[in-house]
Amino acid sequence: xxxxxxxxxxxxxxxxxxxxxxxxxxxxxxxxxxxxxxxxxxxxxxxxxxxxxxxxxxxxxxxxxxxxxxxxxxxxxxxxxxxxxxxxxxxxxxxxxxxxxxxxxxxxxxxxxxxxxxxxxxxxxxxxxxxxxxxxxxxxxxxxxxxxxxxxxxxxxxxxxxxxxxxxxxxxxxxxxxxxxxxxxxxxxxxxxxxxxxxxxxxxxxxxxxxxxxxxxxxxxxxxxxxxxxxxxxxxxxxxxxxxxxxxxxxxxxxxxxxxxxxxxxxxxxxxxxxxxxxxxxxxxxxxxxxxxxxxxxxxxxxxxxxxxxxxxxx
Amino acid sequence: xxxxxxxxxxxxxxxxxxxxxxxxxxxxxxxxxxxxxxxxxxxxxxxxxxxxxxxxxxxxxxxxxxxxxxxxxxxxxxxxxxxxxxxxxxxxxxxxxxxxxxxxxxxxxxxxxxxxxxxxxxxxxxxxxxxxxxxxxxxxxxxxxxxxxxxxxxxxxxxxxxxxxxxxxxxxxxxxxxxxxxxxxxxxxxxxxxxxxxxxxxxxxxxxxxxxxxxxxxxxxxxxxxxxxxxxxxxxxxxxxxxxxxxxxxxxxxxxxxxxxxxxxxxxxxxxxxxxxxxxxxxxxxxxxxxxxxxxxxxxxxxxxxxxxxxxxxxxxxxxxxxxxxxxxxxxxxxxxxxxxxxxxxxxxxxxxxxxxxxxxxxxxxxxxxxxxxxxxxxxxxxxxxxxxxxxxxxxxxxxxxxxxxxxxxxxxxxxxxxxxxxxxxxxxxxxxx
Numbered sequence: 001x002x003x004x005x006x007x008x009x010x011x012x013x014x015x016x017x018x019x020x021x022x023x024x025x026x027x028x029x030x031x032x033x034x035x036x037x038x039x040x041x042x043x044x045x046x047x048x049x050x051x052x053x054x055x056x057x058x059x060x061x062x063x064x065x066x067x068x069x070x071x072x073x074x075x076x077x078x079x080x081x082x083x084x085x086x087x088x089x090x091x092x093x094x095x096x097x098x099x100x101x102x103x104x105x106x107x108x109x110x111x112x113x114x115x116x117x118x119x120x121x122x123x124x125x126x127x128x129x130x131x132x133x134x135x136x137x138x139x140x141x142x143x144x145x146x147x148x149x150x151x152x153x154x155x156x157x158x159x160x161x162x163x164x165x166x167x168x169x170x171x172x173x174x175x176x177x178x179x180x181x182x183x184x185x186x187x188x189x190x191x192x193x194x195x196x197x198x199x200x201x202x203x204x205x206x207x208x209x210x211x212x213x214x215x216x217x218x219x220x221x222x223x224x225x226x227x228x229x230x231x232x233x234x235x236x237x238x239x240x241x242x243x244x245x246x247x248x249x250x251x252x253x254x255x256x257x258x259x260x261x262x263x264x265x266x267x268x269x270x271x272x273x274x275x276x277x278x279x280x281x282x283x284x285x286x287x288x289x290x291x292x293x294x295x296x297x298x299x300x301x302x303x304x305x306x307x308x309x310x311x312x313x314x315x
Numbered sequence: 316x317x318x319x320x321x322x323x324x325x326x327x328x329x330x331x332x333x334x335x336x337x338x339x340x341x342x343x344x345x346x347x348x349x350x351x352x353x354x355x356x357x358x359x360x361x362x363x364x365x366x367x368x369x370x371x372x373x374x375x376x377x378x379x380x381x382x383x384x385x386x387x388x389x390x391x392x393x394x395x396x397x398x399x400x401x402x403x404x405x406x407x408x409x410x411x412x413x414x415x416x417x418x419x420x421x422x423x424x425x426x427x428x429x430x431x432x433x434x435x436x437x438x439x440x441x442x443x444x445x446x447x448x449x450x451x452x453x454x455x456x457x458x459x460x461x462x463x464x465x466x467x468x469x470x471x472x473x474x475x476x477x478x479x480x481x482x483x484x485x486x487x488x489x490x491x492x493x494x495x496x497x498x499x500x501x502x503x504x505x506x507x508x509x510x511x512x513x514x515x516x517x518x519x520x521x522x523x524x525x526x527x528x529x530x531x532x533x534x535x536x537x538x539x540x541x542x543x544x545x546x547x548x549x550x551x552x553x554x555x556x557x558x559x560x561x562x563x564x565x566x567x568x569x570x571x572x573x574x575x576x577x578x579x580x581x582x583x584x585x586x587x588x589x590x591x592x593x594x595x596x597x598x599x600x601x602x603x604x605x606x607x608x609x610x611x612x613x614x615x616x617x618x619x620x621x622x623x624x625x626x627x628x629x630x631x632x633x634x635x636x637x638x639x640x641x642x643x644x645x646x647x648x649x650x651x652x653x654x655x656x657x658x659x660x661x662x663x664x665x666x667x668x669x670x671x672x673x674x675x676x677x678x679x680x681x682x683x684x685x686x687x688x689x690x691x692x693x694x695x696x697x698x699x700x701x702x703x704x705x706x707x708x709x710x711x712x713x714x715x716x717x718x719x720x721x722x723x724x725x726x727x728x729x730x731x732x733x734x735x736x737x738x739x740x741x742x743x744x745x746x747x748x749x
Contacts, residue, residue, distance in 0.1 A: 159565075164499040169523060186494075194495045201486055 013264040014219035020306035031240045032133030041107040046079045093118045101129035108137040115140045115184045127195035137229030142181035181226035188228045216254035219262035265296030336426040339626045344426045347419035354412045355385025366515030384475040387437035412618045429482035510577035532560035533679035541647045541694035553615040559647040561606040571609040575621040596645040650694040658699035
């Protein structure tokens with residue numbers, strides 16, 4: 001069953017927060033070019049949630065949604081929210097190589113499945129073509145193997161993505177809980193590094209490609225997910241890319257293997273309104289005497305700007 | 316006065332360096348260096364127990380280091396042979412060696428960088444040679460200078476050799492940075508040196524030891540691996556052992572594995588080189604054969620007789636020894652292809668799903684080649700017997716996947732064929748049974 005039939009994408013709070021956080025960073029790409037001039041490529045499904053945000057907030061009009069379910073063309077086309085979105089039917093591994101790559105692009109490969117050979121092939125394809133100043137983000141399902149298969153998790157992973165892509169120190173026990181997400185991040189990162197290195201082999205000094213990881217999210221709206229991504233620029237553009245200022249502006253930026261965990265505290269609407277009036281609160285903990293657990297308070301103050309408002313309304 | 320009748324056929328250094336290094340992939344060049352250490356181990360421990368011996372590799376953006384405690388290179392060997400290009404005829408060779416052509420060390424060094432240092436210590440002596448290769452290219456002679464020939468002031472505590480390569484070529488340093496490269500290096504070393512590892516040699520890459528990967532086959536009271544061991548009349552010094560059988564279904568790992576003096580030369584070969592070629596006796600390799608495994612071991616005290624190519628990345632198909640052995644390999648593999656295509660595939664076709672033979676394979680006990688004690692024999696396994704008295708009929712129809720999914724859940728079964736069978740049985744039970 002395609003995931004869009006079982007999950008209402010718009011109702012996944014952690015994912016919602018992730019999208020909005022990334023949107024904030026996309027805005028910073030304006031140092032390379034007007035963000036509105038970028039192209040956006042994603043997997044819109046029938047909800048097009050990312051497309052809404054990117055079009056409405058960034059003004060991007062060149063948009064491509066890759067849709068693997070070519071049996072339901074009508075339904076996808078009906079749900080296309082803006083005329084500027086072109087839907088390309090087919091698997092990403094078939095569609096990506098057919099696209100032109102001469103313009104700056106924000107591409108979010110938001111898979112609902114797990115990490116497999118096709119994902120790595122997509123990363124290779126994108127990394128070897130992406131225009132400088134572009135961003136690539138990859139999301140995969142990082143649920144650990146079921147109990148029955150826990151003792152052969154490494155073996156199964158090797159079968160799925162090829163032996164040479166699985167770091168040699170990974171053991172079955174490292175693939176438990178969030179370990180799978182950490183390992184997937186490492187494998188994806190290695191693939192990006194390798195592809196960038198291959199690309200750099202024939203480039204002159206000064207034009208060599210730099211990949212800077214900015215995103216490393218872990219979250220679970222049910223399934224454990226990992227998101228990895230960052231920006232590509234060349235050695236000549238180093239002055240345009242101030243990673244330090246991004247880091248200080250956005251506490252969720254992660255340049256290393258330690259993921260930012262998106263946690264969604266359960267708060268009532270009344271509590272949210274109350275906390276919002278106290279935020280932002282530079283550096284110090286928000287103090288409230290209404291019995292909200294401390295962890296929830298901390299998580300809320302980190303994410304409040306991106307926090308979803310789900311309301312039941314009749315339209 | 317120059318002699319105009321003389322034509323200069325001296326090789327140029329650039330030609331040598333260029334040709335040598337282009338013929339071999341980086342990882343194989345490194346595996347070659349480890350072979351030299353293994354040869355040290357063979358000399359030191361003729362009984363094949365390498366425990367306590369180690370080879371440590373360090374691979375980084377700025378340098379490559381390989382260091383072993385496998386005995387070291389005597390000065391006399393270093394002076395006359397080790398740095399020569401190609402092995403002189405009069406050189407004494409290590410019996411059963413894996414280093415052979417006298418190019419491995421130089422080739423690997425030239426491949427990687429512009430500066431090297433080789434240090435070696437034996438029971439008797441110690442030397443150090445270091446050289447800037449760019450400088451050396453400009454010199455007319457082919458000699459390297461010993462920097463130091465003395466017994467103190469050394470980095471090596473035990474008898475052994477340490478090779479350091481610095482000023483790495485940019486593409487090499489670029490590769491050494493990548494974790495994916497280091498993983499591939501480890502995997503190839505584990506495969507190529509698996510027998511040395513089994514014999515107790517410790518090999519580490521950046522402090523992390525390689526793992527022993529055993530060669531396995533299924534062996535039960537009904538599934539018997541094939542085995543043959545023989546010598547060749549004209550080459551009494553060469554002995555050959557062949558094992559064939561079945562093991563885990565894996566498209567990439569099926570096929571032939573060929574070892575020369577315990578060094579893996581061919582990995583899961585599925586080409587006509589090993590007979591997978593309709594005309595040569597075996598069918599073309601096919602997913603049906605993903606269960607097949609064949610292991611061939613060539614051994615000889617004279618390594619030059621063995622059918623490997625100079626990069627040890629493949630077999631010398633023109634070698635008369637290999638041609639003779641290939642026929643034997645095909646004959647030992649044929650019963651396996653026949654069984655996989657015949658019984659195993661037949662069973663699935665007949666039952667519409669994997670049956671008892673498959674199930675036996677899933678649970679089959681495995682045995683590692685080194686533990687396998689068998690007499691020469693052909694592979695055998697239970698045949699699939701078609702039931703002749705009541706042939707089964709098959710039913711096929713197409714239904715929308717959503718509906719199948721609903722029924723599948725309701726029934727709590729896994730496969731669509733189970734859905735078909737259960738729903739048929741259900742109908743039969745309520746409507747047809749008396």
